Amino acid sequence: MKALPSRSLQIIIGILIVVGIVLLALAGILRPILGFVMDPFVAVQRWLSDQVMTVIDFFTLPRDVSNLLQRNAELENEVSRLQSQVIQLQEQVSEAEVLYSLLDFARARPESQYVAAAVIGRDPSPFLHYIIIDHGSDDGIRHGMPVVTQQGLVGRVDAVTASAARVQLITDPSSVVNIRMQTIKREAQLVGSITGELYLEMIPQDVVVNIGEILLTSGIGGNYPADLLVGQVISTRKKENELFQTALVQPIVDFTTLRAVLVVTSFKIIDIEPLVPRQTP
Amino acid sequence: MSNLLILPILIFLCMIQVVAISRLPLLHGKADLILLVIIAWGLQEKARNAWILALLCGLLISFVTASPFWSIILPYVTVAWLARHLHSRIWQSPLLAMILITFIGTLFQHFLMILGLIFEDITINFSDIFGSITLPNLILNMILAVLVFVLVKDIAGWVYPVEIHE
Numbered sequence: 001m002k003a004l005p006s007r008s009l010q011i012i013i014g015i016l017i018v019v020g021i022v023l024l025a026l027a028g029i030l031r032p033i034l035g036f037v038m039d040p041f042v043a044v045q046r047w048l049s050d051q052v053m054t055v056i057d058f059f060t061l062p063r064d065v066s067n068l069l070q071r072n073a074e075l076e077n078e079v080s081r082l083q084s085q086v087i088q089l090q091e092q093v094s095e096a097e098v099l100y101s102l103l104d105f106a107r108a109r110p111e112s113q114y115v116a117a118a119v120i121g122r123d124p125s126p127f128l129h130y131i132i133i134d135h136g137s138d139d140g141i142r143h144g145m146p147v148v149t150q151q152g153l154v155g156r157v158d159a160v161t162a163s164a165a166r167v168q169l170i171t172d173p174s175s176v177v178n179i180r181m182q183t184i185k186r187e188a189q190l191v192g193s194i195t196g197e198l199y200l201e202m203i204p205q206d207v208v209v210n211i212g213e214i215l216l217t218s219g220i221g222g223n224y225p226a227d228l229l230v231g232q233v234i235s236t237r238k239k240e241n242e243l244f245q246t247a248l249v250q251p252i253v254d255f256t257t258l259r260a261v262l263v264v265t266s267f268k269i270i271d272i273e274p275l276v277p278r279q280t281p
Numbered sequence: 282m283s284n285l286l287i288l289p290i291l292i293f294l295c296m297i298q299v300v301a302i303s304r305l306p307l308l309h310g311k312a313d314l315i316l317l318v319i320i321a322w323g324l325q326e327k328a329r330n331a332w333i334l335a336l337l338c339g340l341l342i343s344f345v346t347a348s349p350f351w352s353i354i355l356p357y358v359t360v361a362w363l364a365r366h367l368h369s370r371i372w373q374s375p376l377l378a379m380i381l382i383t384f385i386g387t388l389f390q391h392f393l394m395i396l397g398l399i400f401e402d403i404t405i406n407f408s409d410i411f412g413s414i415t416l417p418n419l420i421l422n423m424i425l426a427v428l429v430f431v432l433v434k435d436i437a438g439w440v441y442p443v444e445i446h447e
Binding site for chain 2: 015064086120121123124125126127128130158159168172173193194195196201
């Protein structure tokens with residue numbers, strides 16, 4: 001038998017050793033030894049890497065900071081833009097909610113025709129309670145037409161131009177609304193005041209008015225349609241030496257936050273002036 | 282030319298009064314920006330057209346409000362006249378004159394407005410009116426008076442630039 005050449009033998013032995021080491025490593029037997037050998041190298045490499053990164057950061061960080069600052073400013077601008085957009089959208093949602101409520105009200109009363117209008121101003125006089133709306137005679141609005149919201153009665157049109165109208169609120173001191181008390185079926189007059197409070201007047205002394213009594217328009221006088229919600233009684237005042245008792249009324253409509261209204265354009269005002277008896281001298 | 286420049290400012294002021302100021306009451310009192318601007322304008326040295334401004338403002342506001350026109354125009358013209366009159370008397374302290382005329386003008390305006398209400402047979406409770414309308418209105422006008430005076434002074438300097446004599 002011919003002996004293998006020493007060179008080939010060395011290669012085979014080398015391969016066997018390598019395969020053996022690989023097998024031992026795969027089996028996990030060499031892990032402690034490898035760890036013992038590799039750990040110092042890993043530690044040195046980590047330290048070296050840290051130093052290199054520090055040097056790299058030293059040269060590149062200022063540029064990154066300026067980039068970050070620029071990016072931050074861009075994002076802040078974007079946030080501001082989005083915030084203003086959110087506010088605008090919230091405003092639109094709020095308007096849409098009001099308009100949907102008005103639409104629901106109009107749909108619930110299909111017998112009447114309405115014109116929706118936005119409140120664009122208020123009377124500058126502190127003694128009077130009027131609002132300005134953005135629709136006028138071009139949209140079919142006429143003097144005396146009742147104005148409502150989904151909650152209830154607001155007032156009536158007092159003056160009209162082609163594109164705007166002035167509405168007298170029921171809280172105005174010269175406003176008088178004939179109303180009916182829902183439970184006890186008695187009628188009275190609702191009058192406004194300079195400070196915006198509503199008072200129920202002309203209630204006979206013998207009538208018992210309950211706190212919380214709901215008030216609806218009676219339709220008497222022909223100025224307002226019947227059965228519109230107006231408010232509720234919150235207190236009563238009764239004096240024995242007076243002919244009538246009075247009551248303080250909480251309006252159903254919040255006049256301070258009024259943003260949109262409906263003008264009842266189909267309502268025909270009945271002029272009872274010729275029927276009122278005149279005093280002859 | 283300066284009168285033409287004032288006109289758009291006036292219209293803008295009236296819109297601000299109706300849209301914004303009227304929606305910001307203190308109790309039931311509302312500041313009167315127009316009244317303050319008329320007084321402040323009248324106190325400017327070269328603004329001799331204050332009464333025209335007062336008349337125009339009065340007409341514009343009368344068009345919007347339900348108050349009788351005389352209860353709007355009369356106080357405006359009166360404060361314009363008062364401002365011109367006091368300007369030539371106590372010109373060293375225009376800010377003091379501004380506050381004084383604001384006080385007098387607000388009270389006079391309320392007096393006329395109440396008179397208008399009385400003519401319309403509206404029941405008036407004077408203590409309520411004083412406590413919840415006149416007093417808050419005076420406070421608001423007084424607070425705004427200083428600010429309006431400074432602003433109007435700047436505008437007047439822009440409308441009537443100072444002439445340099447060499």
